[in-house]
Amino acid sequence: MLAALAVRRNVAVCDIVEVVLQTFPETLAMGGAEEDLRTELRAWISDHDPGPPPAEYGARIEALTRWQAALCEAGFMGLSWPVRYGGRGMSLAAEAVLAEELARSGAAELINRLALYTWGPTLMDMGDPSQLRRFLPGMLDASELWCQGFSEPDAGSDLAGVRTRAEMDGEELVVTGQKVWTSRAELSTWNALLVRTAGDPGQHRGLTLLITNMKSDGITIRPLPQMLGEPHFSEVFFDEVRVPVANVLGGVNEGWRVSMKAMGYERGIFVLERSIRLRRRLSELADRVRAAGGADRAGLAGIGRIHASLEMLTAQAYRTLAHQQAGTLLPGATSVDKLYLAEVYQDLFSTAAEILGPEVTLADDGWTHDLLESRSVSIYSGTSEIQKNIIVGRLLGIR
């Protein structure tokens, strides 16, 4: 066909290829190594599956911590991390296999996922050798959990509004201020803490990323019960907390760059994990519908719409991972993933409530919990409105 096109225009083939248009994107390909891993994981998980974690929050956290330690012991943590950092040196496709296989177990969630998929890779990019030695091992076996201290009362979506200050004092930085919405603050050893070392609130420059020990003197953690009634996140107060300068990641006043790098890592596996979890919930919904004798056409259409959306979301996550793997992920591209995750999440549980009806949704079971929880997805980690702004600025190039 190409030859026919060239003949038609009486030019050489290479001369007619000058227009560069959008092409269909990459998608994640699972090769032999990934399929071998899948077999290995499936066998191991079927022997060691702890079943669903306890409903009680504290017991659940303990169970999830033990589960990640066991997975690490068996060699399944840090699959995509380089071997020299304690990983297996595999592709991101291997992490996708892990997420998919974990989703088949009772405990799909990795308690230290923030460290494994966001701060571990960021450290490998920007950390110095002593930081890598100090921080990476505890990420893998969940012996040191991580939290992230970005948001403040006056710095939510507007991250540059950070006011928590750190003053240099010899070989230490002295931190004073307040963070809010810090997930799992009370459980964590380390906080990837964004502080202001120069400039004024509202400026991107003058921020510094400080790896702060949450057991330090001067830190007060006050849980903020969510609408779910769980102490999932907290306010954290810093009163002259001393942090070694050696814990600065990426350089003093380089915190904005470090944060943006970390956010780039945040989405790929996370959205895939969530999409798999939502698939599981859809499958449970389908089981309930079958047990009740099937759905009417509107019910089937609702299930079909959610099924289709989850397929779209998974395809999007696979694309993101493929581009992350190849180093070709466009800045801002994962905002599409996050925006759509929130939409599908909320649509799934609203639709489930409609289909299942009050008997189920008024009961104190997981559906009610997830329906409420779904409202958080369009807020955390950058609201849907912020994601749209990023799409406009980064993907459409509108300033």
Add this chain to the structure above:
Amino acid sequence: MSELAAAFHQALGELLPFSEAVERAREHRSLSASARAEIVGMGWNGLMTPEEAGGLGLGVGEVIDLCAVAGEHLLPVALLDESLLLAPALAAAGHSGLVGVVDGEVAGGGGYVTEGSGDMDAGGMLAVSGVGVRLSPGAGLAALCHPRWTAVISLEDPGVDLERADALDRAQGVHVLSTAGVRPEVVLDGWADGGAVAAGWLAGLLADLVGGAERIMSLSVSHARSRNQFGRPLTRFQAVTHLLAEMKARLELMRSAVARVAFVMDEGNWDPAFLAGLLWSVPAYAREVCESAIQVHGGIGFTWEYGLHLYYRRILSLQSMLGGALNTAAQAGRAYMDAG
């Protein structure tokens, strides 16, 4: 974009100027015989026909790029039906009509038969009613795709009744087909049972929608950049830019999903429930993109001359001919429930 698709993009840009498409639709004119001959002469009708049968034997992953170009340039959809459904169906059955279709001497077309609009009886006779098909001028053969079967019929059969119906998608050769006691020339598996011919064609139609949506997106961004209101460009109004962001997100999701379905089809490892889902989502999202584009453009987007309606008509007609949003969603739900 592949070299092939980039070259095709340039060729269609010359053969199918947009202003001409606007005029053709106004006058209900089909593609000119010479333009059709040029496109068929490039090998278009043999895209998915195996090389040993005289085609190009392209995989789904290669074909979707070309279909996106076709959608962007508003190539009559009947040509996709001929190339991606009719010819591969004839090839799969070893039917002697294949050569004429690939060479472009026999015109054809195709359409989708929803579960409610007819079926094949136990004796292999086809009875359908009110099925939308797209036909090139002088079509002699039509390929029909039902979830459970794919068939080719001769339009010369006395049991065939055709009525022109181009109220919505003008210049596309849309007809309403009814048959009584027609024996198909070819019968193959349907896509819901893993039929690869029908699945490849459906992937091509979905890619066509992606190409159209890409064009609509870029028109909308250009318009918002250049149009000033209240002393500043539309891109300074967040109400407008958030519409653009939603359009862009839909477009990227469509691209990811169509790339994925093509990839798994070429791997020979695809799930009919996945395809069933996309038959709802891709047309629905293309429609959302186009409706928002008309809104972003304001009055100019509603004019005949500007031509957004050509994309809108194409999307509405494809969506409706696949069964419509509610039916395709319910079909996806049924496929999901059956697979589980």
